Amino acid sequence: MEKNNSKIIKKLRGVVVSDKMSKTVVVAVTRLKLHPKYKKQYKVTTKYKAHDEKGEYHTGDKIIIAECRPFSKDKRWRIKGFVQNSKPSGE
DSSP states (O other): OOOOOOOOOOEEEEEEEEOOSTTEEEEEEEEEEEOTTTOOEEEEEEEEEEEOSSOOOOTTOEEEEEEOSOSSSSEEEEEEEEEEOSSOTTO
């Protein structure tokens, strides 16, 4: 009997908030959380550093990031896909 060794890769959708570092962008991921006692939903924003090899993503872009091996002390995510550009292509 063989075991299935396929890894489950976490993917998150967020907005680029900083592109000032070389080959790195900071992505803000917002999610809703439920308060345990009052049952009210509230927003929680977490910032992740993601690897951007070509430097093609800029502030305001909506992207998908995926978990990967550590690139540095804080950088453990890479950019998987592109959702929406911050500026329309006509401008």
